[in-house]
Amino acid sequence: MTDAANVGQQMDGILEPITFRYHSREPMTGKNINHILVAKTKAMIDFGDGTKFPTTVGGQIHWSKKSGKIAWIEVPEAARHLGIGTALVNEAHRLSEEKGFVAPKHSNVRTDAGEGFVQAIDSDAKPRTIRGEV
DSSP: OEEETTTGGGSTTBOSOEEEEEESSOTTTOOOSEEEEEEEEEEEEEOSSSOEEEEEEEEEEEEETTTOBEEEEEOOGGGTTSSHHHHHHHHHHHHHHHHTOOOOBOOSEEOHHHHHHHHHHOTTOOOOSEEOOO
């Protein structure tokens, strides 16, 4: 497990440092296609009615072992815009460099949310060529 101690101090709403756990196989199926990095932290979440509660949140990134293409990044809607997705991408790049993995790269197939995320974190990213479905 990797602990990114400074990450939580840099983001609004994050109450604890984000911790990461790497899986080389799909935990449920055992498939060995993607690298999987899971993030977990405690954050102050607004549940839509103005009420905020501290809760454990997380997310995950899956990227191809062969091509490096990101298959998906998932962060619960209530926990978006806290920096969890960005932290996942950054940690996946760091881990890839450390372990000699093919680094993650953006796929050209992205959902609307994925397209917005990519454009927000990577100003050099090419626009998607195919609109993905959720």
